[in-house]
Amino acid sequence: MKERRHFIRIVYQAPAQLSQSGAQWSATLKDISLHGILLSCPDGWQPGDDPEFQVDIVLPETDVHLTMTAELVAYDPQSLRMKIVNIDIDSISHLRRLIELNIGDDALLHRELEHLADLAEDE
Template sequence: MMERRKFFRIVFRVPATIRQGCISWSSRIFDLSLKGALLEVPIDWKLGNEEDYSIQFQLNESDIYIDMDLKLIKECGKYLRFKIDHIDIDSASHLKRLIELNVGNDVLLHRELAQLTDMKDIL
């Protein structure tokens, strides 16, 4: 099957909290890209409403947290596919650096950043 992804995904397995309004779930991130995230379906998951979700996770061995507002794209099996809807400048900088360290290719990273028309002004 041909790969259709436009953004490089990195395997990044850390605990995360998914929130929607006053409801929160404990989950785990499987992978990240500059455009979205793949998370584990929480044990007590109940599909919310059409509102955005937010996730927060901590970078390994640091006091840095990344916060993102997301739209749920698809729930399939034990995975939740999210698209980043909004990310603050600090979280975007940390996410960019995390991807950069894992991609190891500046040309590929800059190409992906250029494709992010909604984020390229803040990175």
């Protein structure tokens, strides 16, 4: 199978809250990239008609929240795969720093950011 990912994903565990149409669920972040997230599938969660969710991720041992709108791409009983469709400036700054610290390669991070900018221009 051809690898379709364009962004490096880092394994990172953190608590997350999903909300959609007044419903709310607790989940755990499993991994994250500049473009998407992988969450544990919350107990009692069922897919709805709207693919967009509000997601709030709290970075452990900090007061940093990553707040975003994410679109459900795929799911199974263990996980939800989501594409980030909107993220505020503070959250993207924190996310960039988190990825920078975890990949340890400035050149690779800059390539990722350029690719993200290219995708935004194509939309």
